[in-house]
Amino acid sequence: MARCTNLAFLIALAGCQGPSKLDAVHHGRSPHTRIELDGELDEPAWNAAAMRGVFVDSGQLARPYSEIRLLRDETHLFIGHRPADEDIRSTDAFDVNAGPFHAHLTAAGTATPANVRIAVDRDGTLDDAHDNDEEWIVEAALPLDELGPAPVPIAAERCDVTKAGQRRCGRWTGTIDPAILPLIH
Amino acid sequence: MLSRFALALLVVAGCDSTSLPPPADAYVPLDAPAHPGAGPGGGLLDQLTFAVVGDTRPANVDDTAGYPTAIVQTIFGDVAADPAQPRFAVTTGDYMFATVDGGQVDPQLDAYLGARAAYNGVVYPAMGNHECNGYTDSNCGPSGMDHEPPNYLEYLSRMVMPIGEGRPFFIERFAAVDGSWTAKFIFIAANAWDASQQAWLDAVLTEPTTYTFVVRHEPPDSNTAPGVEPTTLTLARFPLTMLITGHTHTYQHVPAYREIIVGNGGAPLTSAYNYGYVIVARQSDGTLQVTSKDYQTLATVDQFSVNPDGTLH
Numbered sequence: 001m002a003r004c005t006n007l008a009f010l011i012a013l014a015g016c017q018g019p020s021k022l023d024a025v026h027h028g029r030s031p032h033t034r035i036e037l038d039g040e041l042d043e044p045a046w047n048a049a050a051m052r053g054v055f056v057d058s059g060q061l062a063r064p065y066s067e068i069r070l071l072r073d074e075t076h077l078f079i080g081h082r083p084a085d086e087d088i089r090s091t092d093a094f095d096v097n098a099g100p101f102h103a104h105l106t107a108a109g110t111a112t113p114a115n116v117r118i119a120v121d122r123d124g125t126l127d128d129a130h131d132n133d134e135e136w137i138v139e140a141a142l143p144l145d146e147l148g149p150a151p152v153p154i155a156a157e158r159c160d161v162t163k164a165g166q167r168r169c170g171r172w173t174g175t176i177d178p179a180i181l182p183l184i185h
Numbered sequence: 186m187l188s189r190f191a192l193a194l195l196v197v198a199g200c201d202s203t204s205l206p207p208p209a210d211a212y213v214p215l216d217a218p219a220h221p222g223a224g225p226g227g228g229l230l231d232q233l234t235f236a237v238v239g240d241t242r243p244a245n246v247d248d249t250a251g252y253p254t255a256i257v258q259t260i261f262g263d264v265a266a267d268p269a270q271p272r273f274a275v276t277t278g279d280y281m282f283a284t285v286d287g288g289q290v291d292p293q294l295d296a297y298l299g300a301r302a303a304y305n306g307v308v309y310p311a312m313g314n315h316e317c318n319g320y321t322d323s324n325c326g327p328s329g330m331d332h333e334p335p336n337y338l339e340y341l342s343r344m345v346m347p348i349g350e351g352r353p354f355f356i357e358r359f360a361a362v363d364g365s366w367t368a369k370f371i372f373i374a375a376n377a378w379d380a381s382q383q384a385w386l387d388a389v390l391t392e393p394t395t396y397t398f399v400v401r402h403e404p405p406d407s408n409t410a411p412g413v414e415p416t417t418l419t420l421a422r423f424p425l426t427m428l429i430t431g432h433t434h435t436y437q438h439v440p441a442y443r444e445i446i447v448g449n450g451g452a453p454l455t456s457a458y459n460y461g462y463v464i465v466a467r468q469s470d471g472t473l474q475v476t477s478k479d480y481q482t483l484a485t486v487d488q489f490s491v492n493p494d495g496t497l498h
Contacts, residue, residue, distance in 0.1 A: 047248045065434075065453035067244060082244055084434060084453035131406045131448075132433040134455060162457050 028070075035071065035184055039121030039139050041080045045071055049182035050080065055158060057172030062170025066094075066158045071142060072175060073184045076117075077176075081105070081156070083116040087163050088124045088133045097155040099148030107136040117141040119149040129163060217358035217367070223273035223307040225349025225356035229456045230272050233368055233396070233467035236264040236304075237445070239277025240432035240452040241297055242315055247287040249296065253451030258300035260450055260462050260480045266302040267478075269464045273306050275370065277431025277447050278313025278402030280344070285318050285334035294343050309372065312353040313402040313431065314410060316340040317376040321432075322409040326353070326377040337377070356389045366467065368396035375403050375412030378472045383415060390423040395493050397426050404430040405442055412417070426473070426495045427465070435476045436461060438487060443495035445475060458486065 006023035035043055046069055069080035081094050090108040104112045108126065111118040118140045124133025134145040154176055218226040238260055243251040264274055281293040301308060317323035318331050325337040337353075345353060353374035360367045371389055374382065377492040390397070403410040405417045405428075420428065435456040437446040447463050454460065460480045465473055468490070477487040490498035 041245055044247075047245060047250070052251075052407075063454050063457050063459060065244065065455075067453075084454070084455040086433065086435060086455040132435075132455070134434065134438075135453065144479065164457065167459050168457055 003101045005091050016025050034073065035078050035139070035141075037117055037119040037139050037141060038121040039137050041069070041082065041137055041139060045078050045182065045184055048168060049184075051174070051176065051181060053156075053172040053174055055063055055156070055172045057168060057170045062158075063168060064160055064170075066161070066170045066172075068096075068156050068172050070154070070181060071179045071184050072178055076141040077144055077147060077178065077181075078184065079103075079105075079138065079142065081158070082135060083138075083158050083160070084135045085124070085160060086132050086134075087129050087161075088122055088126055089161075091137070092160060094156065094158045095140070097151045097153070098142060099146075100148045101142060101148070103140065103142055105138050105140055111140060115143055115146075136174070144178055147178070150179060152178065178181045196459065205290050207256055217360045220452070221362070223357075223359070227356075227360075227370070228286045229362045230359050231362050232270075232272060233359065233361070233366065233465075233473075234269050234271050235465055236267065236271040236274040237277065237429055237447045237463040237465065238264065238274060238450045239311075239355065239402075240279035240313065240434060240448045241276075241450045242279045242282040242452045243293070244282075244453045245348060247284055247289045247290050248282065249292045252293055252296040254296045254300045254449050255298060256451040256460050256480065258303050258496075260460060261301050261304040263478070263483060264462055266435045267464055269466050269476075271306065271464060274304060274308045275372075275384060275398075275429060276308055276310045276450070277400065277429060278311045279315045279431065279448075279452060280310070280313070281315050282319070283315070283334060283336060285336060290335045290339050294339055298343065298423070307348065309370065309400075310340075311372050311400040311402050311429075311431070312340065312345075312374040312376060314376045316353070321376075321403065321407055322411065323376050323412045324378055326374075326379060328379045329377060354382050354385065360369075364472070366395040367393075368398065369394045370400060373399060373401040373412060373416050374411040375401055375416065376498055378410075378412030380414065383419070386419055390419065393473050395471070396467075399425060399427070400429045402430065402444055403432045404439070404444065405413070407432050424494060426493055427475075427491065436463070438475070438477075438489060440497060443491070445477075447477075461486065492496060 050069035050071050052069045054064040065084040071078040085158045092107040094105045096103045103116045109120040155173045157171045161167045192372045283289040314321050317325035323331045325331045357370040432447040434448045434452045461478050464471045464476045472490045472492045
């Protein structure tokens with residue numbers, strides 16, 4: 001796979017994928033610049049401003065690990081989701097209920113309904129259990145005007161089947177008020 | 186590097202079989218430091234018992250606020266209190282998740298080293314890909330294509346030099362105070378790979394010891410790291426008791442490679458295993474008992490024994 005060390009090359013490719021860890025990118029953006037949907041979560045706002053939640057299972061930190069981060073701009077709710085995963089399958093999915101709106105987002109990079117925009121970066125191989133994968137990262141945008149009135153309840157769930165055949169689910173719930181959620185210009 | 190003292194030790198049992206064996210009753214020169222206890226270069230031990238911890242980085246790049254400080258601190262506190270009383274610890278790499286120019290290398294090392302201080306024994310670190318530029322296929326060092334970013338230099342300065350080493354690859358030599366065993370720990374830096382490390386590896390692997398431990402961040406399957414395939418091929422030519430790796434954020438025993446993966450030290454877990462650590466303890470019959478423990482319950486989640494030649498006992 002091509003190596004992504006050159007910044008211009010990186011920006012041009014917007015997130016090459018493959019077995020290497022694509023995790024050392026710095027675009028030098030200010031904390032509140034626009035989110036580029038590339039599956040990288042490397043805009044500073046994801047660390048500096050985003051509302052965040054860690055998934056739990058029966059009161060404990062979910063295993064495998066998952067977390068969600070939330071930002072918005074004038075028209076969209078941005079969701080960053082980082083599920084660690086030793087075996088990434090194209091059927092692996094992450095479900096979000098935001099008010100009346102339901103989104104289904106997969107490790108293969110598909111999303112329903114169609115008005116959800118999504119980018120996925122995978123650190124590992126898809127549908128290949130022979131190696132150990134690390135994670136897949138979702139960067140998605142949901143239409144704000146379909147989330148209903150504030151406060152908007154958020155319920156996110158991710159289930160995974162480990163290599164040992166254990167099905168495990170992690171969840172996070174919270175409430176957002178888009179008016180006060182960190183705004184990305 | 187601190188000076189070492191040549192030490193003549195009688196190797197009485199289980200010497201590596203494929204290296205040139207010493208004649209019967211011969212003393213094998215072992216460059217183990219003469220100081221008692223683990224320290225720079227290794228040392229003389231009353232018991233070969235050590236802990237393994239790794240990986241420890243946050244989930245997101247430059248996310249120092251999300252550093253798993255509490256988890257790492259608990260793990261090293263567990264190690265300190267473990268009934269086996271590990272004489273030292275080895276770590277498997279990835280102590281940070283920081284861009285090379287984001288200014289978060291030192292803050293994350295501050296968090297790590299502060300948490301690690303819960304254990305006051307000597308800790309010998311292996312270099313991970315995040316101590317280069319983060320890519321698995323990165324290669325740092327004076328001759329590496331990724332040069333010497335702060336991740337690399339600060340790692341050397343703050344974690345390697347304090348144990349008396351000057352390069353990311355090094356060997357620690359241990360011997361029993363009663364002369365009953367010898368052990369070498371070879372720390373490979375697969376993300377600072379060059380011909381000099383290959384030559385060094387070829388040389389140190391020829392040293393006859395009862396036990397040979399190799400600590401390398403990446404498992405054999407993570408072969409985009411520049412030093413993985415060359416060292417995997419090299420290791421196949423020499424005796425190996427145990428390959429200790431991380432990179433994959435779980436615990437795993439891989440008998441085919443004589444390997445334990447210990448990557449559940451705080452980095453985002455990829456499987457159902459909880460965070461934890463491993464204790465390796467030499468038994469009176471010369472075998473090594475390997476115990477993987479949960480950091481919250483301290484329950485044993487896996488346990489097995491191996492012979493000095495790495496085969497399962």
